[in-house]
Amino acid sequence: MVFGPGSQFHRFFDDPRWALAMIRATVLEAAHPQIGAALIDNSTFVAHPWRRLRNTLLSLQRMFGPDDEVRQREAARLNRLHARLNGADERNRPYDAMDPQVRAWVVATLFESTVTMCRLSGQPLEQTDMEQLYAEFQAFLALLGDQAGHLPPTLQEFWTYYDHTVETELENTQALRVILYKLFDHLPAPPLLDGLPTVWAAGRALAGPVIGAITVASLPEPFRRRAGLPETPGARTLMQSAYLAAGLARFLPEGWIQAESLTSLLYLSPDSDDPRAATITALRDRMKRTGALFRLLTPFPVQPGPDEGDEGSGPRRSAGEFFTAVLDQTGDGYLDWPDLAAMARELSSRLDLDEPQETRLYSAYAEWWKELQAALDSDRDGRVSKEEYAAAVPSLAGPALIRVAEVLFEATDRDGNGVIDADEYRALFRTGFGRTVAGTGDSYARGAFVKDFLSFMSGRRRSAAYDPLLAEA
Known part of the structure; x- marks a missing residue:
C-alpha cells in the first residue's frame, strides 16, 4: 500500500x-x-x-x-x-x-x-x-x-x-x-x-x-x-x-509515542479547555518553582515572562513588543509582505480553506499591506522597520484592516448564518468560548468578532484567542 x-x-x-x-x-x-x-x-x-x-x-x-x-x-x-x-x-x-x-x-x-x-x-x-x-x-x-x-x-x-x-x-x-x-x-x-x-x-x-x-x-x-x-x-x-x-x-508498548499527540501537547496553552490543561497547569507550577531555584543558583540572562513577571503589567504591550511578537512573522526585524502572507497562510491552514476563500483572505491582507506601506514606510525602502512602526500611529485601523477582519469572519462562519458557533470558533482558535471570550453566550456575532480582531491587530492588546494563533512560537 x-x-x-x-x-x-x-x-x-x-x-x-x-x-x-x-x-x-x-x-x-x-x-x-x-x-x-x-x-x-x-x-x-x-x-x-x-x-x-x-x-x-x-x-x-x-x-x-x-x-x-x-x-x-x-x-x-x-x-x-x-x-x-x-x-x-x-x-x-x-x-x-x-x-x-x-x-x-x-x-x-x-x-x-x-x-x-x-x-x-x-x-x-x-x-x-x-x-x-x-x-x-x-x-x-x-x-x-x-x-x-x-x-x-x-x-x-x-x-x-x-x-x-x-x-x-x-x-x-x-x-x-x-x-x-x-x-x-x-x-x-x-x-x-x-x-x-x-x-x-x-x-x-x-x-x-x-x-x-x-x-x-x-x-x-x-x-x-x-x-x-x-x-x-x-x-x-x-x-x-x-x-x-x-x-x-521500538521496545515501548505500541501507541505510547504518537507524534501528533506530542506536538499538540507542546502547543497546548494552559488557558485551553483541553482536558489535559489542568495537568499542564500543575506541571507549570512545579516548573515555576524549579525556575526560581535556577535563578538562585545560575545567572541565566533572561527576562521574566508573563507568568514570572509583575502581575500588574496589564493586558497591553508596547509597540515594539507587538511588532516583534505579531507583525514580524518571519523574524527578520522588518514588516513586509511575506509577514502578512504568513498570517494569511496560518489562518487559511487553521480553517482548512479552499478556493476562492483562501485567495480572498490573501487579497485582503495584500490590501492591508498596501495601506500599511503607504502610512508607515517613511524611507520608501519597501518595508517597515520597528522604528518606523513605533514612530507612526501603531493603532492604525483603516478600511483594509477592517476588510481583513470581515473576510476572516466570513471564512470562519462556515454555515453562513451570520454568527460563529462553538465548533466554528474552535476550528480557528483551538479552544472554547468560555476560555477566551467573555459574554459570547452560544455564538460570536460579526460586530464583536471584528471589534476584537481590530483591538488585537491595531490596539496591541494581548488576547487569549489571538496570541496563541499569531504571536506564539
Missing part, C-alpha cells in the same frame, strides 16, 4: 528517531540555494518554529493518510502555497517553489534522511522495504502534479542523483547557518513552557549545541567539507548514540 496504515512511511511517523531525521532533512533542504532563499524570505521557521513543525507534521499526515479526498485537498493546498513563493536571493538568483527540481529535492531529503536514520540507529532497511519507501515518496511527489523533475525512476538511479546534487548544488546558505547556529541556540519556548524562560533557557543551553553537533555530524561528508562545517570532537559518537537511544523506543 502506497498511502495509509500499511505504508512504510506510516511506520516511521511516530518513531522518535524521525525527529532527528526531520532536522537533518531540513538542513539539507536549506542548503539548496533556491530553497534556502525561499526560507529566508518567506518562512516563519525562525520566529515560529513550533508552529512550523506542527503544520509540517499535519501536512505529512494528511498526504500519507488513508483518506484520498483529504490527500487531494492537501496536495492542492500545497500547490497554492508554493505558487505564492518566488523571488530572488541575495545574489539576485531567482527562486521558485514550484520548480519541479526543487520540489524533488525536498522529497529526496526526506527519503534519504529516513534511510540514514535507520542505518545510524543500527536497524538498516531491507532492500525491499527501501524500495517500497522510495515508491511512496515518488507517489507523494506525483500527487503534487509535477510533469518534470520527478525523482529518478529507480532506487539505484536515485543514489547517483542524490550524490551529484550534494556534491555540486548544495551551498553553505544563510538559511543553513541560521538553522545550525541561531535557531538551536535561540529556539523560543513552545507554548507549553511559555512564561518559564529560566527553565527553558537552562534546557536549551544544554540541548541546543548537542542537537547542532549531532546534525552536522550526520550530514554527507562531501557537503560538510565543501561548506566548511566544523567537526566537533566526539560528535560522531554522540550522533550514533543519539540515534541508537532513540531507536530503543
Whole structure:
C-alpha cells in the first residue's frame, strides 16, 4: 500500500528517531540555494518554529493518510502555497517553489534522511522495504502534479542523483547557518513552557549545541567539507548514540509515542479547555518553582515572562513588543509582505480553506499591506522597520484592516448564518468560548468578532484567542 496504515512511511511517523531525521532533512533542504532563499524570505521557521513543525507534521499526515479526498485537498493546498513563493536571493538568483527540481529535492531529503536514520540507529532497511519507501515518496511527489523533475525512476538511479546534487548544488546558505547556529541556540519556548524562560533557557543551553553537533555530524561528508562545517570532537559518537537511544523506543508498548499527540501537547496553552490543561497547569507550577531555584543558583540572562513577571503589567504591550511578537512573522526585524502572507497562510491552514476563500483572505491582507506601506514606510525602502512602526500611529485601523477582519469572519462562519458557533470558533482558535471570550453566550456575532480582531491587530492588546494563533512560537 502506497498511502495509509500499511505504508512504510506510516511506520516511521511516530518513531522518535524521525525527529532527528526531520532536522537533518531540513538542513539539507536549506542548503539548496533556491530553497534556502525561499526560507529566508518567506518562512516563519525562525520566529515560529513550533508552529512550523506542527503544520509540517499535519501536512505529512494528511498526504500519507488513508483518506484520498483529504490527500487531494492537501496536495492542492500545497500547490497554492508554493505558487505564492518566488523571488530572488541575495545574489539576485531567482527562486521558485514550484520548480519541479526543487520540489524533488525536498522529497529526496526526506527519503534519504529516513534511510540514514535507520542505518545510524543500527536497524538498516531491507532492500525491499527501501524500495517500497522510495515508491511512496515518488507517489507523494506525483500527487503534487509535477510533469518534470520527478525523482529518478529507480532506487539505484536515485543514489547517483542524490550524490551529484550534494556534491555540486548544495551551498553553505544563510538559511543553513541560521538553522545550525541561531535557531538551536535561540529556539523560543513552545507554548507549553511559555512564561518559564529560566527553565527553558537552562534546557536549551544544554540541548541546543548537542542537537547542532549531532546534525552536522550526520550530514554527507562531501557537503560538510565543501561548506566548511566544523567537526566537533566526539560528535560522531554522540550522533550514533543519539540515534541508537532513540531507536530503543521500538521496545515501548505500541501507541505510547504518537507524534501528533506530542506536538499538540507542546502547543497546548494552559488557558485551553483541553482536558489535559489542568495537568499542564500543575506541571507549570512545579516548573515555576524549579525556575526560581535556577535563578538562585545560575545567572541565566533572561527576562521574566508573563507568568514570572509583575502581575500588574496589564493586558497591553508596547509597540515594539507587538511588532516583534505579531507583525514580524518571519523574524527578520522588518514588516513586509511575506509577514502578512504568513498570517494569511496560518489562518487559511487553521480553517482548512479552499478556493476562492483562501485567495480572498490573501487579497485582503495584500490590501492591508498596501495601506500599511503607504502610512508607515517613511524611507520608501519597501518595508517597515520597528522604528518606523513605533514612530507612526501603531493603532492604525483603516478600511483594509477592517476588510481583513470581515473576510476572516466570513471564512470562519462556515454555515453562513451570520454568527460563529462553538465548533466554528474552535476550528480557528483551538479552544472554547468560555476560555477566551467573555459574554459570547452560544455564538460570536460579526460586530464583536471584528471589534476584537481590530483591538488585537491595531490596539496591541494581548488576547487569549489571538496570541496563541499569531504571536506564539
